Amino acid sequence: MALLQITEPGQAVEPHQRKRAAGIDLGTTNSLIASVRGGVTEPLADESGEELMPSVVRYTCDEIIVGRDALAMAKQDPLNTIISVKRMMGRGTDELLSLGQRLPYEFAGGDSGMPRIKTVSGEVSPVAVSAEILKALVARAALSLPGDLDGVVITVPAYFDDAQRQATKDAATIAGVEVLRLLNEPTAAAVAYGLDTGSEGVVAVYDLGGGTFDISLLRLNRGVFEVLSTGGNTSLGGDDFDQKIAAWMVSNSGFKDEITHVQFRSLMLKAREIKESLSEKDAVAVDIETEGLKFSGELTRSRFEQDIAPLVEESIKACRRAIRDSGIDLSEVDSVILVGGSTRVPLVRQAVAAYFETRPLRDIDPDKVVAIGAAAQANQLVGNRPDDEILLLDVLPLSLGLETMGGLTEKIIQRNTTIPVALAQEFTTYKDGQTALLVHVVQGERDLVADCRSLARFELHGIPPMVAGAAKIQVVFQVDADGLLSVSATEQSTGVAARVEVKPTYGLAEEEITSMLKDSFEHAEADAQSRSLYEARVEAGRVVEALSNALDVDGEKLLSAQEIEVLREGMLKLESLVAGEDTRAINTSIEMLGKASEEFAGLRMDASVRQALAGYRIDELA
Amino acid sequence: MDFKQNYFEIFQLPQEFHLDVAELGERFRQLQKNVHPDKFVNASDREKRLSMQWTAQINAAYSTLKSRLPRAIYLLGLDGTDIADNPVLDPVFLMEQIELREELEEIERTDGPLATLDNFKTEVEKIMASFEEEFAASYSGGDHLKAEQAVYKLQFMNKLLLAANSVEEKLLDY
Numbered sequence: 001m002a003l004l005q006i007t008e009p010g011q012a013v014e015p016h017q018r019k020r021a022a023g024i025d026l027g028t029t030n031s032l033i034a035s036v037r038g039g040v041t042e043p044l045a046d047e048s049g050e051e052l053m054p055s056v057v058r059y060t061c062d063e064i065i066v067g068r069d070a071l072a073m074a075k076q077d078p079l080n081t082i083i084s085v086k087r088m089m090g091r092g093t094d095e096l097l098s099l100g101q102r103l104p105y106e107f108a109g110g111d112s113g114m115p116r117i118k119t120v121s122g123e124v125s126p127v128a129v130s131a132e133i134l135k136a137l138v139a140r141a142a143l144s145l146p147g148d149l150d151g152v153v154i155t156v157p158a159y160f161d162d163a164q165r166q167a168t169k170d171a172a173t174i175a176g177v178e179v180l181r182l183l184n185e186p187t188a189a190a191v192a193y194g195l196d197t198g199s200e201g202v203v204a205v206y207d208l209g210g211g212t213f214d215i216s217l218l219r220l221n222r223g224v225f226e227v228l229s230t231g232g233n234t235s236l237g238g239d240d241f242d243q244k245i246a247a248w249m250v251s252n253s254g255f256k257d258e259i260t261h262v263q264f265r266s267l268m269l270k271a272r273e274i275k276e277s278l279s280e281k282d283a284v285a286v287d288i289e290t291e292g293l294k295f296s297g298e299l300t301r302s303r304f305e306q307d308i309a310p311l312v313e314e315s316i317k318a319c320r321r322a323i324r325d326s327g328i329d330l331s332e333v334d335s336v337i338l339v340g341g342s343t344r345v346p347l348v349r350q351a352v353a354a355y356f357e358t359r360p361l362r363d364i365d366p367d368k369v370v371a372i373g374a375a376a377q378a379n380q381l382v383g384n385r386p387d388d389e390i391l392l393l394d395v396l397p398l399s400l401g402l403e404t405m406g407g408l409t410e411k412i413i414q415r416n417t418t419i420p421v422a423l424a425q426e427f428t429t430y431k432d433g434q435t436a437l438l439v440h441v442v443q444g445e446r447d448l449v450a451d452c453r454s455l456a457r458f459e460l461h462g463i464p465p466m467v468a469g470a471a472k473i474q475v476v477f478q479v480d481a482d483g484l485l486s487v488s489a490t491e492q493s494t495g496v497a498a499r500v501e502v503k504p505t506y507g508l509a510e511e512e513i514t515s516m517l518k519d520s521f522e523h524a525e526a527d528a529q530s531r532s533l534y535e536a537r538v539e540a541g542r543v544v545e546a547l548s549n550a551l552d553v554d555g556e557k558l559l560s561a562q563e564i565e566v567l568r569e570g571m572l573k574l575e576s577l578v579a580g581e582d583t584r585a586i587n588t589s590i591e592m593l594g595k596a597s598e599e600f601a602g603l604r605m606d607a608s609v610r611q612a613l614a615g616y617r618i619d620e621l622a
Numbered sequence: 623m624d625f626k627q628n629y630f631e632i633f634q635l636p637q638e639f640h641l642d643v644a645e646l647g648e649r650f651r652q653l654q655k656n657v658h659p660d661k662f663v664n665a666s667d668r669e670k671r672l673s674m675q676w677t678a679q680i681n682a683a684y685s686t687l688k689s690r691l692p693r694a695i696y697l698l699g700l701d702g703t704d705i706a707d708n709p710v711l712d713p714v715f716l717m718e719q720i721e722l723r724e725e726l727e728e729i730e731r732t733d734g735p736l737a738t739l740d741n742f743k744t745e746v747e748k749i750m751a752s753f754e755e756e757f758a759a760s761y762s763g764g765d766h767l768k769a770e771q772a773v774y775k776l777q778f779m780n781k782l783l784l785a786a787n788s789v790e791e792k793l794l795d796y
Contacts, residue, residue, distance in 0.1 A: 151663075180663055224651045320794065324787070381663045391655050417685065420659060422678040480674060481659045546665050594666060601668040605657065605676065612656035613634050613649060 019150040021180070021382035022141050023188070023374025026133060026154055026168065028086040028237060029210030029341065031055045032368060033137040033152075034375035035145060036384070041192075041375050043368050044144050052367060053140070056083045057132045059119035066136035078104045078265040080119045084239055085133075087211045088115060088126040089171075090164030092505070104261040113505055130171035138177055151180040153378035155370050157212040158184035159232035159397045161443045162455050162485050163505065169482065180381040182482040184394055185209075186216035187227060188373030189339040191390065192364055194220050195376055201334035202228070204322075206352050206360065207370075208315060209340035211237040215319045217326045217333070223389040228326035229416045230397050231318040236311060238275070238342035244307040245271035245299065249288060253295035266290040278304050279344045305347045312351045319355055325416050336360040341367050393418055396479055403440035403449045412477060415445065422478045426492070429473075433465040437473060441485070454505040460489050464496055529583075536586040540578045543590050544571050547597055550604060558603045570596050628700055629683035639697060639758040643688055650684045691776050694757050698773060703766050709774040719778055722746070726782070730789045739793065743786050750779045 022035045022044070030052040034043040043051040050068065058070035058081040065073075074081045082105070088096055093107050093115040106118040116123035134154075141149055154177075156168050165182055172179045186205035193199070200220050207214040214232040218225050246267040250259065259267070270288050277284045283300040323330055336352060338360045343349060352360050364372065380390055395416045401409035402425070413423055427437060437460040444452030463471050472492035479485050490496070548571060555564050570593040577586045630637040633649045654677065655661075662673040686692045695705055729739050753775045760768035 181660070221647075221651060224655070226651070321791075324791075381660055383664050389655060391651070391658055391660060393651075393654060393658070418681045420674050420678045421681055422675070478674075478678070481677075542664065543666065546669075550665070550669075594668065597666060598668045601666055602672060605669060605672040608656045609653065609676065612653045 018384055019382040020141075020145045020147060021375070021378035021384065022138075022145070022149055022152045023183075023371050023376070023378045024134065024137055024152050024154045025185070025188075025368075025371035025374060026086065026130065026156075026171075027055055027209055027370075028084050028212060028239065029055060030367065031133050031137055032371035033141050034368070034371040035141065036375055036379040037144070041195075041372050041379075043371055044141055046140050047143065053133075053137065054083075055085065055133055056081060057085070057129050058082070059121040059124065061120050064121070064132055066132050075262065075266050075269060078261040079106060080121075082117060082119075082124070082129045084211055085126050085129040087235065087239070089130065090161065090167035091115070091126075104264050127167050127171045128174060130168065131174040134171055134175035134177055138175065149177070151178040151378065151382050153181050153183050153188075153374045153381065154179055155183050155185045155188050155374045156483075157207075157209075157232065157234055158186050158214045158216050158227075158230040158394075159212065159234050160483075161234075161398055161453050162400075162483070163443075163453065164234065165483050169484065179482075180378055182484075183374055183377055183392070184214070184216065184227070184230070184397075184483075185370045186214050186230070186339065187218065187225060187392055187394055188371075188377065189337055189364075189369045190216070190218050190220070190225055190373070191376055191392065192369045192373035193337050193361065194225060195373075195390075196364065199335065202328060202332050204319070204333050204336045204356060205339055206315075206319070206336060206343065207232075207339035208342040208348060209237050210342065211235065211239050213237060213315050213318065215315070215322045217322055217328070224391045224393065226393045227395045227418075228328065229322045230395055231322040231325065232397075233314065233318060236314060237340075238272075238345075239268075240311055241275050241304075241308050241342065241345065242268050242271040244311075245274050245304065248299065248303075248307065249286065249295050250293070252297055253293055255293045255295075257292075259293070260291060263290045263293050267293075274299055275304070275345070279346060301346070308345070308347065312348055315348075316351055316355050319352075330356070333358070337369075338362045339366050339369055394481070394483070395419060396421065396483060398443045398453075399445055400455075400477065400479070400485065401442050401444070401452065403442060407449045409442055409444070409447055409449050409452055413479065419479050419483055420481050422476060424474050424476045427460075427473045427475060428469050429463065429466065429471045430468050432468050434468070434471070435463045435465055436461045437463065439475060439487075441477075441487070455485065456505055458487055458489075462496060463491050464494050466493075533581060533583045533586075536583045536590070537578050540574050540586050540590055543593060544574055547571060547593065550597075550600065554600075554604050554607065558607065559600060563600070567593075567597055567600070629687055629696060632680060632683045633687070635687075637697070637700065639690075639694060639754075639761055641687065641693065646684070646687055650680065653680050690754055691773070691780055694754070694761075694769075694773050694776065697761060698766065698770060701766060703770055705770070705773060705777075709771075711774055711778075712771070715775055715778075719782070722782055723785075726786055726789060730792070733793065736790070736793060739786065739790055743783065743790075746779055746783050746786065750776060750783070753779065 022033050025032045032043050032052060034041060045051050046053070053067045054071040056067065056070040056074060058065040058073050058077065060080065070081055074083060092113040096103060096115060108116040108118050108123050114125050116125055138149060154168060154172060156165055169179060169182060186207045189205050189207065190203055203218050203220060205216045205218065212232065212234050213236040214230065216230040217228045219228055249267060249271070266288065274284050274286060278299070278301045283298050285298055287296040333356055336356045336358055338349065338352065343366050349360060377392065379385055396413060396419050397415060399411045399415040400413040401411045404410045412425055413421055429437065439458040439460065441455045441458065442449055442452040443455050446452050460473060463473060470493070473489055474492050475487060475489045477485060477487055547567060551564060551567060574589045574593055577589050633646060635641060635646065657673055657676045657680065659670060659673045659677060662670050686696050698705065725742060729742060753772050757769050757772035757776070760772060
């Protein structure tokens with residue numbers, strides 16, 4: 001249903017005014033921002049023409065540096081230069097240390113289980129580091145797209161769990177970016193290819209990036225991209241290949257002491273160079289010297305392949321599982337798309353070709369394809385292509401479950417369920433007069449709670465006192481189109497809405513985000529006020545635009561002249577308030593207009609559902 | 623908005639066990655094109671909420687109807703027959719179940735070749751197809767008791783198939 005681009009003269013938005021939308025690929029190694037300009041979807045470059053921005057942030061005493069300049073200092077200043085921050089998103093310090101990955105940072109304990117990295121400019125969380133990358137990308141967009149962005153689509157690995165997704169969204173909030181949608185990276189790549197080639201059928205997207213691996217199977221059918229299954233590993237990527245090379249260098253150097261942060265960083269940077277050369281050459285001469293660790297020798301491609309073969313096999317296993325979950329046969333896969341810089345490694349390409357028995361596609365630059373797909377989707381979501389019929393139907397990557405007696409998991413929503421999804425579960429009290437209940441939500445496939453990821457603990461308060469077992473508390477779990485979970489609860493017999501308190505296990509608490517937002521304004525008070533006025537105005541503009549478009553399309557069909565008049569008056573009132581500076585009056589007026597148009601919204605939704613199958617009734621009668 | 627519509631009514635398809643799954647998919651996509659939250663990014667909060675609720679409902683309807691066993695259970699539920707947790711089953715059927723279970727255990731114990739497992743699964747699927755026919759015939763003939771029994775048998779067989787899949791995962795070292 002086209003909602004936009006139809007505006008009467010004299011209204012807030014000019015006809016056919018294009019909105020500024022962008023797609024952001026927030027990668028482990030590199031990040032990109034892309035946009036649709038003049039019908040072409042392409043990455044946006046910085047002043048010197050570079051499109052890829054290293055996902056590196058360096059903190060100094062008086063400034064924050066992002067990108068290539070930060071990467072250049074990574075060797076000299078490892079503790080203050082954060083690389084591969086994506087691997088830390090949505091994870092706790094304990095988890096990071098148990099991953100067996102060496103991280104060259106000093107950590108401080110945090111209240112919310114989220115790691116804090118100690119830097120010269122204070123402690124920073126991975127979310128805050130990601131926010132800096134987002135800000136730098138958005139600043140780059142301002143070079144080519146004048147004015148503020150109306151919204152962005154940020155991509156995440158399909159296999160990201162709820163905590164990792166939430167952390168990404170929090171980073172956008174802190175960066176002050178309006179997120180239209182979190183989009184799964186393989187789905188974005190499929191969109192880029194689908195739009196490019198207009199192909200149909202079943203597509204497998206094999207996405208091996210710097211730190212994450214995803215496999216997704218999609219069915220493309222007349223503009224609908226339906227994800228059939230997804231799988232992967234959020235700690236498998238090119239970084240692991242680098243670690244293998246680094247380990248090889250250390251063991252051959254005869255160096256016995258503990259590796260310092262500086263040595264480790266040098267080794268990893270050197271390893272990446274070697275890996276990249278080995279994609280072209282059969283052997284590479286290696287020469288490294290860092291703080292007394294000295295080694296020179298030669299690494300052959302076959303030795304390298306021998307080291308990484310188990311990692312590559314790990315990814316193929318995930319492919320097998322995704323095929324099984326999708327319910328289709330391997331032979332039904334029409335094409336395979338390679339995404340992510342690590343698919344340049346020849347062994348990876350061979351393994352994928354051998355498993356799928358087809359030559360994988362690499363026509364679109366594997367480093368850029370995700371951002372390009374995201375930009376196309378952002379352009380459509382923001383309303384620039386109202387006639388387009390692209391629709392992405394994605395899935396939940398990992399099952400959601402609840403902790404039951406004895407530390408066992410009871411799955412409530414299975415993995416690969418199409419989202420959005422809502423599910424109601426009934427709970428009861430086990431003691432007389434019990435007024436509160438604790439629900440522990442976990443994500444993962446294993447039977448034991450301890451083997452799954454803890455997402456959050458929900459405390460339900462305000463249950464009316466009753467005898468044990470009499471209360472019927474209905475808890476609704478809802479996963480939205482971003483793949484994010486929300487929970488609400490009601491006591492059924494009395495209709496009392498129980499209060500839900502969420503304690504994210506590894507995320508930031510709401511107050512922390514607010515305080516980080518405040519911190520990011522240097523003169524908190526004055527700025528916060530002008531910001532809330534600005535936000536109220538933007539929201540007012542959005543509400544008026546949405547409603548006037550809706551009235552233009554369906555007003556006369558669904559409402560009486562009098563009802564239309566009431567809504568139009570409300571809109572005029574709101575518009576006159578926007579000219580003033582009374583934030584509270586604007587917000588009250590937005591709320592009133594929202595209430596007044598509720599029924600209209602319901603009528604429109606019904607009409608669009610009826611319209612969807614209008615053509616089908618006839619052939620059913622025939 | 624009418625959330626009281628049953629899943630067949632949502633797709634405007636006849637309330638029967640035999641259903642054209644391709645057609646169902648077609649209607650599912652057509653509905654989603656109209657109600658999905660991606661189409662309401664710039665709409666009012668209420669429309670966003672409604673879109674979300676509708677989409678979740680359509681997704682639930684689609685996933686229930688597209689697979690045969692959930693579809694059969696749903697059909698019985700619409701007619702007021704709820705599926706029992708511990709059904710009483712025909713002893714002959716139970717004996718057959720035990721034999722099939724033993725056969726699967728044997729394959730697992732001997733790390734049997736994948737081809738043996740494939741044959742086993744094909745056999746299970748064949749048996750399931752016959753129970754599905756039994757369900758379809760009893761259901762459309764109005765014999766709900768018999769239809770219910772067929773569902774229980776299908777549930778048993780489905781569990782067996784899942785067990786065979788996990789043996790396969792083990793053999794393939796997933």
